[in-house]
Amino acid sequence: MKTILSILLLFISLITFAQAKKLxxxxxxxxxxxxxEDGQRVKLTTSDRKKMVGFLTINDLQTISVNGVETKTDNISSIKYFPKGGRTAKNIFLGAGAGLLAGSGVAAAFSDGSAFALFAGGTASIITGSLLNNKNKSLIYRNYMFKIVEQ
Structure with a gap:
């Protein structure tokens, strides 16, 4: 019983005092x-214009990798938190808005009275889709310094 308790205490102390690397x-x-953080989904652009989207992995104090492609921290041009679910909702709104706008064109061609309502709904849907998922801005090297820290 004593050994199980000491092993449990050792694991709890390792988890509590472990230092995690973050960009x-x-x-x-x-x-x-x-x-x-390590394992976060990001969109990364390097200084030589390579664009990578994937999960962030911190290798050491100077190197990170996104989906296995390694990059130095001084080679980062911009980085952005890039969640997967937000893009899906944005694409749905944009697709529905485009469909409503096309429907308004067809309704106007047949002199239907609902053309303006379809146009207004499509425009509102496209505006909502374009504003959706803009809460995570890109952090550009001109305004930000990038380094890896242990916390």
């Missing part, structure tokens, strides 16, 4: 920091 993006003007 820190610090604003050069305000000093505010945004952290990207």
């Amino acid at each position: 820190e993006a610090t604003n050069k003007v305000t000093g505010k920091s945004v952290y990207f």
Whole structure:
């Protein structure tokens, strides 16, 4: 019983005091920091214009990788939190809006009175879809410094 309790205490202390590596993006003007954790889905652009979307993995204090493609922290041009579910909702709104706009064109061709209602609904749906998922802005190297920290 004593050994089980000591092993359990050892695991709890390891979990409590373990240091996790995070990618820190610090604003050069305000000093505010945004952290990207290991395993988070991101969209990364490098200085040589390579674009990668996938899960972030921190290899060491100078290197990160997105879906197995390694990049140095000084080679990051921009990074953005890129959740998967938000893009799905955005695409649904944009597709429905495009369908309603096409329907308004067909209704107007046949001199139907519902053409304006379809046009207004399609426009509102497209505007909602374009505004959706814009809460996560891209952090660009001109305004942010990137480094890996242990917390």
